[in-house]
Amino acid sequence: MKNDAFISIRNVNKYFGSFQAIDNVNMDIGEGEFFSLLGASGCGKTTLLRMLAGFESTSDGEILIDGQPSADVPPHHRPVNMVFQSYAIFPHLNVADNIAYGLRKHKLSKPQKQEMVDEMLELIKLPGYGKRKANELSGGQRQRIALARALILKPKVLLLDEPLGALDKQLREQMQLELRALQRQVGITFVFVTHDQEEALTLSDRIAVMSGGKVLQVDTPEGLYEAPTTREVASFIGNMNFFQGTVRRNGSSEAAIETQGLGSIPISLEKVTKPDGAPVQVALRPEKFELLEEEPTGGHFVSAKMDKTAYLGERSHYYVTLDGKSEPVAVSSTNQFVARDDDRWKEGEPVWLSWSPEAVVVLDAD
Amino acid sequence: MSARGDTGTYIKRPNRPLQIYAVIFLIVLYVPVLFIPMFSFNDSIYVRFPLQGFTLQWYAELWSRDAVWAALFNSVKVGAVVAAISTILGVVAARAITRYRIPGKSALVTFIMMPLVIPGIIFGVALLVLLSRMGVPLSLYTVTLGHLIVCLPFAVATLLPRFEGFDPSMEEASADLGENGWWTFWRVTFPMVFPGVVASLLLTFTISFDEFIMAFFLTGTDATLPMYIWGQLRFPQEFPSVLALSSLILFISFILVFIAQRVGRMGLEDA
Numbered sequence: 001m002k003n004d005a006f007i008s009i010r011n012v013n014k015y016f017g018s019f020q021a022i023d024n025v026n027m028d029i030g031e032g033e034f035f036s037l038l039g040a041s042g043c044g045k046t047t048l049l050r051m052l053a054g055f056e057s058t059s060d061g062e063i064l065i066d067g068q069p070s071a072d073v074p075p076h077h078r079p080v081n082m083v084f085q086s087y088a089i090f091p092h093l094n095v096a097d098n099i100a101y102g103l104r105k106h107k108l109s110k111p112q113k114q115e116m117v118d119e120m121l122e123l124i125k126l127p128g129y130g131k132r133k134a135n136e137l138s139g140g141q142r143q144r145i146a147l148a149r150a151l152i153l154k155p156k157v158l159l160l161d162e163p164l165g166a167l168d169k170q171l172r173e174q175m176q177l178e179l180r181a182l183q184r185q186v187g188i189t190f191v192f193v194t195h196d197q198e199e200a201l202t203l204s205d206r207i208a209v210m211s212g213g214k215v216l217q218v219d220t221p222e223g224l225y226e227a228p229t230t231r232e233v234a235s236f237i238g239n240m241n242f243f244q245g246t247v248r249r250n251g252s253s254e255a256a257i258e259t260q261g262l263g264s265i266p267i268s269l270e271k272v273t274k275p276d277g278a279p280v281q282v283a284l285r286p287e288k289f290e291l292l293e294e295e296p297t298g299g300h301f302v303s304a305k306m307d308k309t310a311y312l313g314e315r316s317h318y319y320v321t322l323d324g325k326s327e328p329v330a331v332s333s334t335n336q337f338v339a340r341d342d343d344r345w346k347e348g349e350p351v352w353l354s355w356s357p358e359a360v361v362v363l364d365a366d
Numbered sequence: 367m368s369a370r371g372d373t374g375t376y377i378k379r380p381n382r383p384l385q386i387y388a389v390i391f392l393i394v395l396y397v398p399v400l401f402i403p404m405f406s407f408n409d410s411i412y413v414r415f416p417l418q419g420f421t422l423q424w425y426a427e428l429w430s431r432d433a434v435w436a437a438l439f440n441s442v443k444v445g446a447v448v449a450a451i452s453t454i455l456g457v458v459a460a461r462a463i464t465r466y467r468i469p470g471k472s473a474l475v476t477f478i479m480m481p482l483v484i485p486g487i488i489f490g491v492a493l494l495v496l497l498s499r500m501g502v503p504l505s506l507y508t509v510t511l512g513h514l515i516v517c518l519p520f521a522v523a524t525l526l527p528r529f530e531g532f533d534p535s536m537e538e539a540s541a542d543l544g545e546n547g548w549w550t551f552w553r554v555t556f557p558m559v560f561p562g563v564v565a566s567l568l569l570t571f572t573i574s575f576d577e578f579i580m581a582f583f584l585t586g587t588d589a590t591l592p593m594y595i596w597g598q599l600r601f602p603q604e605f606p607s608v609l610a611l612s613s614l615i616l617f618i619s620f621i622l623v624f625i626a627q628r629v630g631r632m633g634l635e636d637a
Binding site: 053054055074075076077080081082084085086088090091092101102104105149150153 | 533535536538539540541542543544545546549553554557558
């Protein structure tokens with residue numbers, strides 16, 4: 001993490017009456033970063049974003065934007081602009097006037113303004129749309145106008161409150177790519193609020209996972225997915241299998257975890273800080289398992305029984321049962337070698353599960 | 367209306383009894399009123415059938431009467447002031463009701479709307495007692511005060527849906543784009559509620575222009591138009607010109623309210 005954080009959030013709390021919406025949040029956002037706040041609805045992510053915009057005050061703690069304390073700065077004096085979830089396109093103004101709305105104080109001549117608006121329309125790929133009325137626009141177009149209206153002011157930070165939530169799936173995926181390309185092009189810090197983990201993984205440089213007003217983990221998409229630090233994060237991002245286990249240290253350089261279902265797994269010492277006999281959880285993603293017909297000759301494996309299968313086209317999901325574990329284990333594998341119905345696993349068939357100890361994540365016990 | 371045989375959807379299918387009911391409803395409501403313009407063109411000072419013949423004599427007589435012009439001018443003055451003040455108060459009230467968390471909000475709205483259901487005679491007497499206790503002489507100012515009480519609920523009722531119908535994030539977006547509260551009001555809030563403001567002005571003007579009971583208690587020496595009509599009813603020979611004047615008021619009121627209804631709904635359907 002860079003020292004020169006562009007936005008610093010320090011010990012911030014927010015209460016609505018007796019309800020605590022933000023619980024002691026600390027984080028730094030770097031300049032030019034695409035930063036996402038990810039969480040289920042009611043987790044405090046939108047409140048935090050509205051604090052950055054100046055629409056909500058902090059109950060205590062402070063927020064620095066570009067080194068400046070922001071507590072007493074009203075929204076209209078902040079170097080940040082926001083794209084609203086509803087887009088908030090002014091219905092009484094045409095597209096060009098919407099985009100130029102914030103330029104009043106800049107005292108520009110009409111041709112200068114026109115040129116800036118045209119440049120923006122070019123950027124959002126809607127050239128020639130200046131004279132259109134707001135109610136003649138589709139959802140995707142409104143979303144782009146909202147972006148242009150904010151970006152024309154060259155803000156230091158752009159705040160986006162679930163801007164893709166109202167779009168259908170196909171348009172959303174297209175807009176994700178465009179948004180990412182746009183952010184690289186303009187180089188502005190983006191703070192993006194979403195409840196869609198896939199969207200956050202696709203777009204972000206870093207993601208803060210929030211729950212109940214707290215920040216659970218701030219990390220890169222790979223970091224969150226491959227090395228979650230809590231069970232909550234592990235199960236929120238993607239699917240995860242959890243196994244109860246106990247730490248076994250032999251005094252040597254090697255440690256192992258005795259698990260229910262997967263047997264003993266050797267673990268490098270830096271992954272285990274707990275003493276011998278401490279209860280832990282072991283987590284493994286469904287795609288980290290390999291399904292085999294025959295007993296493997298080496299490595300880590302366990303015998304299992306196929307319980308349920310689901311064919312999803314590009315890949316299949318399976319649930320297998322293990323001795324010593326009550327819940328079935330989710331396994332996901334590509335259908336690279338599946339061409340016919342016969343190639344697939346049948347329910348009730350005996351199978352072998354193989355995995356690599358490097359893929360194992362060790363978490364504290366509940 | 368859809369063609370016969372096409373039963374339409376459940377809600378939109380034609381309903382014969384309902385159509386007949388609507389026609390009867392309109393007849394009962396408006397036929398008595400239509401007698402007024404009809405007799406205002408009748409060439410006789412007696413209001414009775416058969417009609418005698420067509421004349422514009424009563425209208426011409428009105429034109430040349432100074433007292434009518436004075437009363438008309440008084441009514442327009444009062445109406446314009448009442449419309450302006452009640453609409454401004456209505457905008458402020460509607461914005462406060464829709465934008466702020468006010469404890470007991472629904473009770474507050476009920477109290478604002480109360481004059482709609484309290485008989486005008488009660489308000490009229492109450493104000494008259496109050497004003498005479500305070501030693502305020504009756505004049506067009508006291509009539510204006512009375513009309514404000516009558517008109518304010520109409521202004522709020524017209525403006526409230528406009529304010530409720532627009533997304534609070536519009537105002538936040540304006541602030542976010544660098545405008546303070548004052549500029550946000552003039553660049554976003556006001557243009558968005560403007561049709562409601564026009565509707566409220568027209569409606570409150572019409573109500574004040576037509577109002578009789580408050581004016582009856584609170585008028586001093588200067589009569590408003592309805593007061594003038596009331597005064598003329600004592601003279602049988604003046605009755606046809608009263609009918610002519612009433613017809614004009616009826617016509618203008620209808621036009622103004624019709625425009626107010628159209629303007630007030632502008633932009634709400636396609637929002």
